[in-house]
Amino acid sequence: MSLSLVQSRALLGLHASPVTVEVHLANGLPSFTLVGLADVEVKEARERVRSALQNAGLEFPANKRVTVNLAPADLPKDSGRFDLPIALGILAASGQIDGARLAGHEFAGELSLSGELRAVRGALAMALALHQQQQHTDTRTRLVLPGASAQEAALVPGAEVFGARHLLDVVRRFVPADSTLLAAGADEAGDDGWQRAQAAPPAAPPAAQPDxxxxxxxxxxxxxxxxxxxxxxxxxxxxxxxxxxxxxxxxxxxxxxxxxxxxxxxxxxxxxxxxxxxxxxxxxxxxxxxxxxxxxxxxxxxxxxxxxxxxxxxxxxxxxxxxxxxxxxxxxxxxxxxxxxxxxxxxxxxxxxxxxxxxxxxxxxxxxxxxxxxxxxxxxxxxxxxxxxxxxxxxxxxxxxxxxxxxxxxxxxxxxxxxxxxxxxxxxxxxxxxxxxxxxxxxxxxxxxxxRQQCSNQALQGADIDRHAALDAAALAFMHKAAARLGWSARATHRTLRVARTIADLAGAEAVSAGHVAEAMQYRRALRGPGAMA
The missing domain is CATH 3.40.50.300 (P-loop containing nucleotide triphosphate hydrolases)
Known part of the structure; x- marks a missing residue:
């Protein structure tokens, strides 16, 4: 089959949007074209993928016209995370691996020239996005990453993440059952190069916080x-x-x-x-x-x-x-x-x-x-x-x-x-x-x-301030006098109310009293000039 599809993800902010890596092999003048709003480091994948395939003992279709499309075309793509899916797409399109078995997997990883997999940033964001997608669609998808990145992604509860050290570790899982293509190179990868990542406790206890x-x-x-x-x-x-x-x-x-x-x-x-x-x-x-x-x-x-x-x-x-x-x-x-x-x-x-x-x-x-x-x-x-x-x-x-x-x-x-x-x-x-x-x-x-309010006092907004930081008569009169005398803005007044609400919570009080407001006022003093501080 001359066309293959491999799934991956692109990062835009904290969102990891799905990307389909489409690879097509055609007759014609040999070339390697990569399209789909790819950044410079993504376009450089052409040389990394070519060298990684050859040095891993795999065949690069040098006599074919290779076209790689990263869809959707209007989504920006950056970093070397698409090296692995591009390499797998080329192998599937050229018949060296079974493209149908790639379904149900998402891949990301940067390739070295020797075929080793290097960690990519944003692995945890990819796993979170995949987990949220699975909750809505009720499907199971495996995430395949370099070993170091897989340890990050495995922190997401319920994530099915596999880590690999080398391109051959990944390829061996998707070759046809009767293939002898990797007979010579299988020993290089080793059996421990592919394993499911588990969220393990840190190797060392966390450093103590300053006391x-x-x-x-x-x-x-x-x-x-x-x-x-x-x-x-x-x-x-x-x-x-x-x-x-x-x-x-x-x-x-x-x-x-x-x-x-x-x-x-x-x-x-x-x-x-x-x-x-x-x-x-x-x-x-x-x-x-x-x-x-x-x-x-x-x-x-x-x-x-x-x-x-x-x-x-x-x-x-x-x-x-x-x-x-x-x-x-x-x-x-x-x-x-x-x-x-x-x-x-x-x-x-x-x-x-x-x-x-x-x-x-x-x-x-x-x-x-x-x-x-x-x-x-x-x-x-x-x-x-x-x-x-x-x-x-x-x-x-x-x-x-x-x-x-x-x-x-x-x-x-x-x-x-x-x-x-x-x-x-x-x-x-x-x-x-x-x-x-x-x-x-x-x-x-x-x-x-x-x-009381399902959020911290600092997050109180609008009517919630009036409801949860309401003042008694004495505190209200005191607050009016202080705000007028000190020229507080509406924001400063609301922030003082939030602080007073916190002071009341520390004291275990249900209502905000004048004493709580008086203490909160002490923390709203602006910077004092040379005359006031001399």
């Missing part, structure tokens, strides 16, 4: 961190260098509740798209901490084809932005929509991709360029005032703080000042409360919120 007990003092920031973890709120910490902002931020992930399987699979699928999946980190909350030199594309995603950015790699986890004002202004402004919607849509002229980005933002910054604005007033001894007093002019302070726009600050729920810790407290104070104790209170507060 909050290492943080001494800082009662106010620790309380804000607990509130942020309990309600899923974003947090901005402002303080001088060395006050412990980064130390606090890196301990937030250890306070969050464990992920369920669906969340872990979605988070791992995004990491797989970026080629950063590690089995030892499966079921752990991700922590993304990009350097402040990161571009807007690196932060929110983009490129051609579109790839996930740091905000998507932090999906269901924590995004930590240290030295916040030092980030590019356009990169910071790109965070505004994902903070509200929990997803990012990357639209280009040729293609459009969507990535989930429901992350918890934790940011840290100095109050001024030198970092010591207000340091003396916040408790430094007289002997340190000359060496640690602010040397910035009011204009420098205003320009530095002005790098953060009002709309971005408005979307951050909690603003907290982190003062420097005195040496006596740092060296002589006992360890702080451990993360396990704080996590137990966070889990209890989250369970109350889920039982």
């Amino acid at each position: 909050l007990r290492d943080v001494k003092g800082q009662a106010g920031p620790r309380r804000a961190l607990e509130i942020a973890a309990a309600g899923g709120h974003s947090l901005l910490m402002v303080g001088p260098p060395g006050s412990g902002k980064s130390m606090l931020a890196r301990r937030l992930a250890g306070l969050l509740p464990p992920m369920d399987v669906a969340q872990a699979l979605e988070s791992a699928a995004i990491a797989s798209l970026a080629g950063r999946f590690e089995a030892t980190h499966f079921m752990q909350r991700p922590l993304a901490a990009p350097h402040h030199s990161a571009s807007a594309v690196a932060l929110v995603g983009g490129g051609s084809p579109p790839r996930p950015g740091e905000i998507s790699l932090a999906h269901h986890g924590v995004l930590f932005l240290d030295e916040l004002p030092e980030f590019n202004r356009s990169a910071l402004e790109a965070l505004r929509e994902p903070l509200e919607t929990g997803q990012i849509t990357i639209a280009r002229a040729a293609r459009r991709a969507e990535f989930p980005a429901r992350f918890q933002l934790v940011a840290a910054m100095n109050p001024c360029p030198c970092g010591y604005l207000g340091a003396a007033a916040n408790g430094h001894s007289h002997s340190h005032r000359n060496s640690r007093s602010c040397r910035c002019t009011p204009d420098q302070v205003a320009r530095y703080q002005g790098r953060l726009s009002g709309p971005l600050l408005d979307r951050i729920d909690l603003h907290v000042e982190v003062a420097a810790v005195a040496s006596q407290e740092l060296l002589q104070a006992p360890p702080g409360e451990p993360s396990a104790a704080v996590r137990s209170r966070v889990l209890a507060a989250r369970e109350r919120a889920l039982a």
Whole structure:
């Protein structure tokens, strides 16, 4: 038969759309044509496939006109994942394997020139898409991948995934029963080159999360961190260098509740798209901490084809932005929509991709360029005032703080000042409360919120805020007065209500009282200028 069909998948964002690899052999001048909106690395498959077939002892139809079509034609295709299905299609079209036996399988894998199979990114996304398709169509399809990629894909419950080391490992499963084609090459592949992948536990135990007990003092920031973890709120910490902002931020992930399987699979699928999946980190909350030199594309995603950015790699986890004002202004402004919607849509002229980005933002910054604005007033001894007093002019302070726009600050729920810790407290104070104790209170507060409204407090929208964060008469009057005096926007008012609801959940209270609102107000203070902090 001169025509064969092999099934595979192409990645566009987090979606893995089905692709049919059609191979046709015809008489005429020898050629190898590949069509179907293929990217450069896909077109390079012609040379990889030709060499892999020849070096594996298989026959490449060099005297034929080979046409490979990747359908649908309007779907962009990238990477070397189509090497394996193209090679199998050529073998089926030339009669070297039984094309009918390829039905019920999907293939993906990059070929080396010797025929070895190399891992491809996005294996977990492919397995998830196939699993969802099978649920709707009630069919069973096997997924054949390189060995390393198969271990990722096998994490999907109920997935039937097979891993192979070499092209011959795959070909041996589809040759006709009476074929002697691979008699000489079968020993090269070995019997263990093809096996069903199983979701095995990680070889090594996961690394322990940094513990909050290492943080001494800082009662106010620790309380804000607990509130942020309990309600899923974003947090901005402002303080001088060395006050412990980064130390606090890196301990937030250890306070969050464990992920369920669906969340872990979605988070791992995004990491797989970026080629950063590690089995030892499966079921752990991700922590993304990009350097402040990161571009807007690196932060929110983009490129051609579109790839996930740091905000998507932090999906269901924590995004930590240290030295916040030092980030590019356009990169910071790109965070505004994902903070509200929990997803990012990357639209280009040729293609459009969507990535989930429901992350918890934790940011840290100095109050001024030198970092010591207000340091003396916040408790430094007289002997340190000359060496640690602010040397910035009011204009420098205003320009530095002005790098953060009002709309971005408005979307951050909690603003907290982190003062420097005195040496006596740092060296002589006992360890702080451990993360396990704080996590137990966070889990209890989250369970109350889920039982009441089926989502975290940060996710409350519209009428749900009025229903679940309703205030009593005293709290309502207090809230009206505070909002009018401080000039809050509607967004700031709603965010304060959500924080107050979280504070009430931590206290085990059914209703939000004036005391809860008063504490929430303390975390809505904007950055203070040089006059207020002197």
